Amino acid sequence: MLTFEQKQAIIESFPELTKKEISMKRVNYHFEESLYEKTIVVEKLHPNGNGFVYIGDLLKYEKVANDKGLVNIRDFSEAELREIIRDAIDFLSEDRDIPxxxxxxxxxxxxxxxxxxxxxxxxxxxxxxxxxxxxxxxxxxxxxxxxxxxxx
Structure with missing residues (x-):
């Protein structure tokens, strides 16, 4: 399992994301250029390594996402974390009205x-x-x- 600091370093390697500290030493990372009201990509990243990535209703993650479109990243590898963050940013960047x-x-x-x-x-x-x-x-x-x- 990646440490909190390792996860932060990976997340912060995405220049599109902005860090915002919240309660209990947790942090959120926002994608301010989102085409949608939803801007939080990484939610409630905690020093214990727990946290979530918002992927909406992407079929690729339907088996691991909760009903709010969040995937727990506690046990993710570096490659898995990079992939899901890229997918989340792409998801929030995609104009879904253009087939x-x-x-x-x-x-x-x-x-x-x-x-x-x-x-x-x-x-x-x-x-x-x-x-x-x-x-x-x-x-x-x-x-x-x-x-x-x-x-x-």
């Missing part, structure tokens, strides 16, 4: 669409939802495994 659409084609001529909208990566055949992923990398890996290539 991204990519067309993927198989050798047989079947076309699927990979659509990114509101934090999900969805694969559609025509207008039918086929699969949903929490990260683009997972969706792309699936498409490649199934023999699809990005249509240029």
């Amino acid at each position: 991204v659409v990519e067309k993927w084609t198989s050798r047989e001529g079947v076309t699927l669409e990979l659509r990114h909208h509101q934090r999900d990566w969805n694969i559609y055949f025509q207008e039918n939802l086929e699969e949903t992923f929490g990260a683009r990398e997972e969706a792309v890996a699936y498409l490649l495994e199934e023999g699809f290539k990005l249509k240029k």
